[in-house]
Amino acid sequence: MSTDPRTDSSPSMRGRRVLVAGATGYLGRHLVDALVGAGCRVRVLVRRREQAVDFPSGVDVFVGQVTESATLSGATDGVDVVFSALGITRQRDGVTYMDVDYRGNLALLRLAESTGVSRFVYVSVLHGPDLRKTVRLVSAKEKFVDALTASPVSSVVVRPTGYFSDMGEFLTMAGRGAVYVFGGGHLSINPISGRDVAAACLRAADSNATDVPVGGPDVLTYEAIARAAFAAHRMPPRIRHIPRGLIVAVARALAWCTPEHVYGPLQFLTAVMTREMTAPPSGSDHLADYFARQVAGTGKSTPGHGAPAAGQVRSSA
Numbered sequence: 001m002s003t004d005p006r007t008d009s010s011p012s013m014r015g016r017r018v019l020v021a022g023a024t025g026y027l028g029r030h031l032v033d034a035l036v037g038a039g040c041r042v043r044v045l046v047r048r049r050e051q052a053v054d055f056p057s058g059v060d061v062f063v064g065q066v067t068e069s070a071t072l073s074g075a076t077d078g079v080d081v082v083f084s085a086l087g088i089t090r091q092r093d094g095v096t097y098m099d100v101d102y103r104g105n106l107a108l109l110r111l112a113e114s115t116g117v118s119r120f121v122y123v124s125v126l127h128g129p130d131l132r133k134t135v136r137l138v139s140a141k142e143k144f145v146d147a148l149t150a151s152p153v154s155s156v157v158v159r160p161t162g163y164f165s166d167m168g169e170f171l172t173m174a175g176r177g178a179v180y181v182f183g184g185g186h187l188s189i190n191p192i193s194g195r196d197v198a199a200a201c202l203r204a205a206d207s208n209a210t211d212v213p214v215g216g217p218d219v220l221t222y223e224a225i226a227r228a229a230f231a232a233h234r235m236p237p238r239i240r241h242i243p244r245g246l247i248v249a250v251a252r253a254l255a256w257c258t259p260e261h262v263y264g265p266l267q268f269l270t271a272v273m274t275r276e277m278t279a280p281p282s283g284s285d286h287l288a289d290y291f292a293r294q295v296a297g298t299g300k301s302t303p304g305h306g307a308p309a310a311g312q313v314r315s316s317a
């Protein structure tokens with residue numbers, strides 16, 4: 001039985017049959033752990049058979065491609081709740097945000113509709129409705145939110161700020177000797193751990209909420225995050241300021257003359273780092289502790305992964 005108050009706050013999840021898409025990612029792994037801890041019967045959707053080893057024993061692994069809907073047949077059979085943390089964060093497969101964040105999730109939704117799924121939990125991003133106007137990635141995510149909202153399946157959109165995993169870039173830059181921040185570094189964000197987002201997703205699944213903005217417990221300026229990164233390395237801070245106008249101009253220029261996989265990540269980064277990104281605080285994980293664990297080489301916080309999954313591995317074929 002789980003002793004984690006975060007998962008214990010969703011007691012009615014026990015015994016529920018759930019599917020996690022995006023399960024091999026940073027958030028997805030935490031979601032799987034939280035759902036297993038909450039007593040759910042967990043199936044994960046992965047795209048390669050060898051990814052089955054990534055999950056705790058007992059997890060049912062379904063192999064399918066979200067970009068080829070025929071391969072998903074059967075993935076949601078018997079499933080009560082779908083959790084989707086599926087999306088492109090690092091462009092490398094030659095597919096677009098529309099292919100994965102929109103159409104991939106849409107394929108899952110259509111399947112969920114046809115098999116009687118009762119709730120769909122989708123992870124988008126804070127300020128999605130605003131950011132969709134200018135950011136290609138968010139436009140694809142929010143186009144899926146439109147479809148989800150119009151669907152007969154009950155749904156909730158969880159909108160996190162930035163994950164600790166992404167704040168790791170500050171740690172990497174600090175380790176190399178200098179951290180670059182946009183403008184004065186005075187804008188704020190309350191970054192959140194994968195574990196705390198996962199807990200918020202479970203609570204959202206178990207509620208009537210339709211839209212859940214969520215951030216971590218500490219509101220920090222980017223300057224403060226840079227300093228925390230240097231502190232973790234026990235190095236004196238060397239913070240460089242890139243003029244906001246310059247980075248915005250570069251991002252705009254790249255959007256004109258480079259393909260999506262080049263400009264997309266910078267366009268997203270520029271948009272979120274040049275505005276306030278604070279959401280209602282949740283959870284109890286602190287970024288400074290995460291940085292300290294990463295520097296100490298003990299950052300792997302999801303025990304159980306790496307062992308062969310004892311659950312079934314299957315696909316639609």
Ligand SMILES: NC(=O)c1ccc[n+]([C@@H]2O[C@H](COP(=O)([O-])OP(=O)(O)OC[C@H]3O[C@@H](n4cnc5c(N)ncnc54)[C@H](OP(=O)(O)O)[C@@H]3O)[C@@H](O)[C@H]2O)c1
Pocket residue numbers: 021022023024025026027028047065066067085086087088089090093095100123124125126160161162163164165166
């Ligand atoms: N990172 C942040 O700070 C942040 C903040 C707010 C919202 N979000 C959103 O939260 C979600 C999870 O983020 P994350 O940081 O956990 O992402 P992540 O670690 O990059 O994981 C992404 C997941 O999507 C899957 N995926 C990506 N491209 C795919 C494709 N072409 N076909 C099939 N599967 C594909 C990956 O599978 P493979 O392992 O097989 O590649 C992985 O399971 C995303 O939707 C993201 O936009 C992230």
